[in-house]
Amino acid sequence: MPSEPTDIVAIGDVHGKSGLLTRFLDGIDRIAEERGATPAIFLLGDLVDRGEDSRGTMDIAAKLLSERPGSQVLLGNHDEWFLRFLRDELSDAELWNWLDQGGAETLSSYGCPSDASPQTARALIKASWPHHLSILSHAPTIVLRGRFAFVHAGIDPGRPLTDQDPHDCVWIRAPFMNHVGRLSHLVLHGHTPQKRGRPTITENRLSLxxxxxxxxxxxxxxxxVDTGSITCLQASDGEAIHEIAPHRLDRGLGTALD
Structure with missing residues (x-):
């Protein structure tokens, strides 16, 4: 069995912005060469919906899993919607809610005509991109490495990290975001956009x-994982990847960087 990677790059919600993800990963490759390290890539969910190229983002994810040892795709709530669509598990109300929340853009990226029935769109995607369905079907909802925990939305602070409800890992918001107090692990997550336009770190979470x-x-x-060191990074449509200082939200206990 190969050993788990010591270096990990966790990336927040991509939402179909495949070009931006490519820019970010190209920057990681340059940094990796400078550091002489090959990090695993952890995509923290919500690869699909809203953006124009969910299919391309899933293609990138497939390549990462194939070519970068130890990499992970964690399940986000939008990914779960898409997965349930492909499995024909959405009620009519859930289907229309998903389409309104970015699912329509996802189906368009797969070449599904806007007037295609759900059955037709589902059959097309499953026939032509079965590996995308496989990736989402096997995506974990939480991964623990050293003192770090990786999830999409967050965790239930009242339960051990080894006994989390997958629904909470994919959907939770306020009970996690508002929890003050150190946890057994520093939780790296996405799901809740940070209004300052940069990551936020508290005593128990790094919001990406x-x-x-x-x-x-x-x-x-x-x-x-060995040293516990953390470097926040950001890429934008007009700027290459660069280090960025996270917003330090001290709620009376310092932050995980103190």
Whole structure:
């Protein structure tokens, strides 16, 4: 069994911005060459919906999983919607809600005509991109490495990280975001866009969603499992990847960087 990677780059919500993800990963390759390290890439969910190229983003994810040892795609709530669509598990109300929340853009990226029935669109995607369905079907909802926990939305602070409800990992917001107090792990997550346009770090979480599909800023963090070091990074539509200082939200306990 190959050993788990020491260096990991976690990336927040991409939402179909495949070009921005490519720009970010190209920057990671340059940094990796400078550091002499090959990091695993952890995509923290919401690869699809809203942006113009969900299919391309899924293609990139497939390549990462194939070519970068130890990489992970975690399940986000929009990915779960898409997965449930492909499995024909959405009610009519859920289907129309998903389409309104970015699912229509996802189907368009797969070449589905706007007037195609759900059955036709589903059959087309499953026939031509079965590996995308496989990626989402096997995506974990939480991954633990060293002192770090990786999820899409967050965790239930009242439960051990080894006993989380997958629904919470994919959908939770206020009970996690508002929880003050150190946890067994520092939680790296997306799901909740950060209004300052840069990552936010508290005593228990590093929030990496900077609303790429709306702001043109995609954020992530390079961390080392052995040393616990964290470097926040950001790429934008008009700027190459660069280090960015996270917003330090001290709620009376310092932050995980102190």
């Amino acid at each position: 969603d900077t609303g790429a599909v709306f702001t043109g800023r995609l954020s992530g963090a390079w961390l080392n």
